[in-house]
Amino acid sequence: MAQAQVVVIGGGIAGLAAAAFLSGAAGGPARARVTLLEASERLGGKLRGGEVGGVRVDLGAESMLARRPEAVELARAVGLGTELEPPTTAKAAIWTRGALRPLPGGQVMGVPGNLDALAASGVLTSEGLERARHEAAGEAVADDVAIGRFVADRLGREVVDRLVEPLLGGVYAGHADEISLRVAVPQLLEIARGGGSLVEGVHALATRPQTAATPVFQGLRGGLGTLPEAVAAACAEAGVELRTRTAVDELRRTPDGWRVVTDGGEVLHADAVVLAVPAPAAARLLRADAPGAAAELDGIEYAGMALVTMAFRRADLPGPPAGSGFLVPPVDGRRIKASTFSSNKWGWLERSAPDTFLLRTSLGRLREEQPLELPDEELVAQSLADLGEAIGLTARPYDTAVTRWGAGLPQYPVGHVDRVGRIRAAAARAGALALCGAAYDGVGIPACIASARAAVAELDNSLTPPTGEHVTERTMGA
Missing domain, CATH: 3.90.660.20 (Protoporphyrinogen oxidase, mitochondrial; domain 2)
Incomplete structure (x- = not known):
């Protein structure tokens, strides 16, 4: 019995990881024959290398969280294990109130767990520091809350403005008063739900023993832009057809799978599809066969x-x-x-x-x-x-x-987790379809890779045709 045919739409790190997991390029069994379609001229999405001043550098993401295993594991699986390298220094500062001031230790995404370190940093004014020292009792959070509002209620506005905002801004380029605590800093959610001291809870998190010798972040010699290159090479060796400059104009459900129409008029038939594109592109492709998912995707900013x-x-x-x-x-x-x-x-x-x-x-x-x-x-x-x-x-x-x-x-506003749940439920009703990428479970590289692995797991029941040989038809000029 032939393997099923899967089309992966999108060649960022999530789409490449999905192709690697499906094809066996990242280890494990080959689940399907895979064609990956990327609209742009290059693979890798926001992982992009280039030269500046004759030196190879990253022109996109430059580090990956190492205390989540997915990105490091994928790098090792595609032969980059010896190229992993932690930062030489992680000593960062805050440029505020006219001076560079040390980022205080003992904080989690800007939320302080050591008020003495906060005072020594000089980041806050005396008034802001005094407000933080008199932590207000807060109501227990039932489900979710904007991180800015939550921290401001407990520790004062200045903690949000001078610590939480710049740290969140570096990750999401968003606003603390809109970003979901549940998504952005889930470690703090249990503290929020329990209603106890925020500072004491953060201190316990910040001083918790970590896995021995595991750095917080890792990079790759030559830059993170080498990761999609290595994944793509492993996929090609495993038989994945990787196609750039190939946008998808239409995606339609058929009785035995999906019909994928490219901007060049080519028609591909697949048993299953992985959508690894940004939310607006996913919404456009799903409007006909999963209108509920498309409507929710339209709401992602x-x-x-x-x-x-x-x-x-x-x-x-x-x-x-x-x-x-x-x-x-x-x-x-x-x-x-x-x-x-x-x-x-x-x-x-x-x-x-x-x-x-x-x-x-x-x-x-x-x-x-x-x-x-x-x-x-x-x-x-x-x-x-x-x-x-x-x-x-x-x-x-x-x-x-x-x-x-x-x-x-x-962006991940309050309610994002529920929105993603509705998107995935609506997509599942269409059948043999899974979604992955930064729009769903996190913008970090490990989160995107994890979403790709979950998407492949969702498709497992769709990847073996029930009878006979499945022939992938391609019609040019349709």
Whole structure:
């Protein structure tokens, strides 16, 4: 009996991981014959490598959470285990109230668990610190709440504005008063539900013994852009057909599977489909056969952002800045929202380009995406102006790159988990269809890979045709 045919639509890390799990490229049995269709000219989505100043760097995501196993396991499965490397330094700062101040220890996503460390950092004003020291009793959270509202009620607005907002902004490019506690910081949900002291609960989380020698984050020598390249190579070796510049115009249910029509008029028939595309694209494709899922997908909002990567000659710097970089609270009214000192953070970068210092800035957040419309040179100028104020940088880069991620980060407001449940239930009713990617269970790389694994598990009952040989038909010009 022949294996089933699965079409994976979307070639970001979630789609690539789904293809790897289906084909056996990541270990385990081969469940299906797989064709992956990606609309753009490249695979990898927001994992993207490039060259700036003659040095290979990441132009998208640069690190992955290592205390979730999925991304590290996939990297090892596709032969990158020896390339894993933790950050050289994780010492970050907050640029607020006119100075760089150390990010206080003992916090979880900006929520403090050590008020002495918070006081020593100087991040809060004396009034804000006094308010945090007098934690207000809060009602137990029944199900979910916006993290900003929850923390502000307990510890005061300034903790949210100067700590929680910049940390959340770096992950979601969103607003703390809208982001779901249940999704963004699930570790705090039990504290919220119990109604006990938030500071004491965070302290217990922050001081909990971790797995021996496991770093919080990992990178890859050569950048995270090497991960989708390695997954794609493993998939190709396992027989996956990987096709870029192939958008899907139509997806329709048939009596024995799905009909996939590309923008070139090609028709593919598949036993099952994995949709690994952003919510708007998924909604468009599902409107005919899963209108309930499409309507819910239409409600997922996205934020855009821009990354400015700059290469400096070390000889032009009187002294490179210290630490891994800094975050910027929106309340301070700056143009950039963060800067990463890449050559400090990643030892492989310093080793590969000892005469170059690389750093990057990020701009833009939800409904504040004007930076994406500015010319590259203006984004570079704005970044340099803020860097001059923050760290006294006067040198000029010898090379720059601007990467725009329009509608790149899905938002997780209160109620997102329930929305995702309704989307998946509606998709399941269509049959032999699964969804994965950042829109559902998390924007991090491990979360996207986990969603791909779950999508493949959902399809297991659809992957073996009940009788005879299944022939995949392709009709050109249909």
